[in-house]
Amino acid sequence: MSLGKPVEKLTAREVLLGQSSSSTKRPFPSDKTSSSSNVERPLKIPTLPGPTRYWDGVVKLTYVTGFTGPNFIRFEDIVQRNGVKKAVLTAMVVSTDWIEQQFPASANICIVLHGRPAMSRQMSSNRIFIMPPMKDDKFGVFHPKLMLLVHESSLRVVIGSANLEPYDYKDLENVVFIQDFPLLKTKPLDSKTQLKPFAREIYDLLGHMQVPSSVQAELFKYDFSRAKAHIVASVSGVFEGDQYSRYGHARLAKVIKELGAADPNRPPQVEMQTSSLGGLNVSYLNELYRSFSGIEPYANGSKPPRQTKSGTLPPIDVIYPTTDTVNDSRLGPPGASTICLNTSSWRKPTFPKQVMCDAISHRPGTLMHSKYIVTTLKSNKTTPSSSSSSKSDDTTATNNKELKGWVYCGSHNATMAAWGKLSISKDTKKPKMAINNWELGVVIPLYEDSDIPVTYRRPPPRYKPSQNAWTQDMSW
Known part of the structure; x- marks a missing residue:
């Protein structure tokens, strides 16, 4: 069993010529048709279901x-x-x-x-x-x-x-x-x-x-x-002016607004499950939370948002495995080569450890490489106005069901490299989104009857004082 080579050691040639073991074939379905009657009947030829x-x-x-x-x-x-x-x-x-x-x-x-x-x-x-x-x-x-x-x-x-x-x-x-x-x-x-x-x-x-x-x-x-679903992508690059909201978390904010989930009376509670973490801090968590709330800070020429009071954490739980969870997993630490957080980042005094929750799988001992954002909105006791301009056609056509939240799944980890950093260009004085990575995911609205599986146990358990996040020193 190959557990994969650390990313930083991959060369372009190895990426192109990487080798692996063959896959396991799916068992062929058996025919369970039987008859208890003695009456002679035409032979029924079982037909296999289509794809x-x-x-x-x-x-x-x-x-x-x-x-x-x-x-x-x-x-x-x-x-x-x-x-x-x-x-x-x-x-x-x-x-x-x-x-x-x-x-x-x-x-x-x-x-x-x-x-x-x-x-x-x-x-x-x-x-x-x-x-x-x-x-x-x-x-x-x-x-x-x-x-x-x-x-x-x-x-x-x-x-x-x-x-x-x-x-x-x-x-x-x-x-x-x-x-x-x-x-x-x-x-x-x-x-x-x-x-x-x-x-x-x-x-x-x-x-x-x-x-x-x-x-x-x-x-x-x-x-x-x-x-x-609604597409949310990140493209490696810098996007200014009218293009700033095409990608990254600014694109996510636009999608949330289109869903009709940008309601200041229904602030979102967020679970963000990730397999990699960067140098998180309170300021960037608040930047993300504004987008998770559907706030487009520079839409229609509006002024930048006021800075959140230093130290105020948004209602975001970050779900990432503890060292205990990795050590106790079926594959142990060798199986966590693609689960990444630098030790130096974890030890920084600015890292918001208060938001950390353990990633416990429904499949015991299994580690997660998935990336989710599960967002729930406070219940809306009043009937939403049908004239809301922020609702998309597919939302208004959902039999007036109350929107409970939304789910993101895809490749974006909980990092600035993935979601991008929003600022104002010093040269053009226009909004600017700078993104290091290419990423892709989807956003799906969440209703009472939605059935969307997640990899981790909910509610996720918060880290105990004695627990640390799984870390390893990697050079990207």
Whole structure:
């Protein structure tokens, strides 16, 4: 069993040529049909069910060896190998040998992964590898986990937290959002302006990744009218003026406002589960919380928000494993190579240890590589006004059900590198969002009847005074 190589030791060549063990095949279903009648009947030939399609979107947890359940899904069942014609695969780390085992050799595959310098290379007639540009030569990683899986008559979109290697789909807990989209009943669209918002965000992200235009154009063939989720992406770069809210936590704030969740009378209570932590401090937690509340600080030329009183913590619980949890896990410390917090960051007096909660899995002894934000709103006793301009069409059409909150899942860890830093440009005096990483996730509204699985036990237990966060010294 390979537990993976530390990220800082990966070379571009190793990323492209990474090796891994083969996957476990799913058992073939048995025929349990029987008859107690003596009357001769025509022989019934059992028909195998067709491939599962998630037309309304679903959140699943990745399979972990030794555990079964309706909310768990294997990589093989996500991909559905026999029907794949084309695929776009993105991740920080890609095990190419393993991927070749999971996809037919005839499929056209575009793989986008982390590496420097930026490059694009045609490895064979139907395999292309791309390493997108970064904001600078030292900081940041390409970290989004996106799969576009083209089948005969549908497109499967998968957005999650797992790298493309067997370790992330067998040993660690990860999360995936999956939705299938049918072919349009009409001819393909002519341009991205005709795409629904969900597809348009993906189209733009692929453009920033510098994938071939033919890959982007594949989105023009499908009907995205039933898209369940809202896309939130981060792109490595600096975005000023009107572009500042396109990515990072400023984009999240815009989505929250569109959902109708930006209500000052219903302040959110936030759980933020992460597998990596940076140098958190109270100021940045408050910056994030404003976006979690749907506050766009510079919208319509408004002035910057007042600084929160020093030391005032927002209602955010950060869920990250203690050293005890890692030591007691099934794989122990060697299995936590991708769970990261520098010792020096943890020991800083400015680190807000009061918000820390332990990451305890529903699957005993399993460590999490997932990333969640679970936000709940205070109950609204009055009927919300139908004239609210902040509500999106899909929200107002939900039978007037009360919005209870929202859930984010994807690749964003609880770090400034992932979500970005908002400021005012000294030169242009315009709002500026600076982001080191590439990231991708989805936001889904939460209602009373919503059924969205999470990896960790809720409510998460707060750290005891004697407990410390799992730390390791890594150079990025």
